[in-house]
Amino acid sequence: MMKDLLTVSNLSKAFDESGPVVDSLDFEVKEDEIFALLGPSGCGKTTCLRLIAGFERADKGEVKVEGRLLESPSQHVAPQNRGIGFVFQDYALFPHLSVIDNVAFGLTDIPKHKRNVYAEEVLCRTGMGDYKDRNPSELSGGQQQRVALARAIAPKPKLVLLDEPFSNLDAMLRDSMRKEVRSILKKAGMSALLVTHDQEEALSFADRIAVMNDGKIEQVGTPEEVYYNPKTKFVAQFLGRTNLFHAEANGSQEVATSLGPMHLDCDACGRVLCSIRPEHLTLEKATDQKPENVGTVVGRDFKGHDITYHVQLKGKKYLVHTDNRVLFEPNDAVVIKPLESAVILEGED
Incomplete structure (x- = not known):
């Protein structure tokens, strides 16, 4: 050591x-x-x-x-x-x-x-x-x-x-x-x-x-x-871009969020503030999902090796980083899917 x-x-x-x-x-x-x-x-x-x-x-x-x-x-x-x-x-x-x-x-x-x-x-x-x-x-x-x-x-x-x-x-x-x-x-x-x-x-x-x-x-x-x-x-916001959202936890690592069902990085109870990086999300085309889970692409930043999408969902904007093979256009109906667990932030409610 x-x-x-x-x-x-x-x-x-x-x-x-x-x-x-x-x-x-x-x-x-x-x-x-x-x-x-x-x-x-x-x-x-x-x-x-x-x-x-x-x-x-x-x-x-x-x-x-x-x-x-x-x-x-x-x-x-x-x-x-x-x-x-x-x-x-x-x-x-x-x-x-x-x-x-x-x-x-x-x-x-x-x-x-x-x-x-x-x-x-x-x-x-x-x-x-x-x-x-x-x-x-x-x-x-x-x-x-x-x-x-x-x-x-x-x-x-x-x-x-x-x-x-x-x-x-x-x-x-x-x-x-x-x-x-x-x-x-x-x-x-x-x-x-x-x-x-x-x-x-x-x-x-x-x-x-x-x-x-x-x-x-x-x-x-x-x-x-x-x-x-x-x-x-x-720390979440200063070290790069992130998405913040609240969730109601019931003692397990599975919670319902504005983005749909999501895993947390640890067990939690009550109202918690969570963070998930844009690269830990991806987009799928909306098909038979419930209307409340469908968002709209309102912006698209093409960067060559990747793309940043701005998605409006339930009155809030989310950032999603994907590789350049995930292709959507403004006004497309999409569903945001988590690829990793969200992180619970301390001292926040």
Whole structure:
């Protein structure tokens, strides 16, 4: 079992009387794990990252790395003494220094005459060895990102913090850089904490994800767990598109819903709020079904490899993702059929 590298306990921070920006956070990042804090702008994720890095002081709680206390109301270790690497959103490279000097800058534990040799080795690992003598202004966004990553991992930190590092790249480069950075971190055996508002980025890059909302963590789990089994309405809606509906449960996993009979992911009693992803539904042509179970296609988004249908049923719209062989047109009468169980959301009625 992997050991906990970073431990965040009851961490809180407020900047004014309007309330905490970070509110009683608890999570761990394990050795050799890539962990993501995912949430909308203003949810507190970047403030959490700055507290871990030491750029902000905590009002309450603790931050520990390998059991060493770095942050608490009575303890504050300076950022440069935490042994943590940091990749900023704008990369923050020194414009007056060459690429190799940027990477060598933080290698204070290595004798001066050896710093450039080691810095060049790290640059080669990130594919930037041929650019060592250039200035940052001569590099593309993706190249600057590699240099920023090289500078962060050169001192061999146990943990690297990544603050929205892919947001300044175009879509195609963003995807390739995510794969490259993940590969570099895994090969180096380093843990990483990524902050992002991009759901696809978190799902594809991280080993585990913490979904944040309004300063709190609503759910922690693997990408598959938080996507397929959201615990709350916010998580269900933030991590992709979903269909929400109420059902009256009678103690079993079989319930009657506005979509017809459906299985739930667990036994339940009473009125419950459920979520089912659009790709967990399909459409069939309406034939001899009861009129109340027949919907109407009111929209169709063709995407090549799949199709998203908008279906009106009993005064409500539902989303259904199908492959491109399931063909219907607007105004067609259809029946929505579930392919998987619906998920019951906590704390909702």
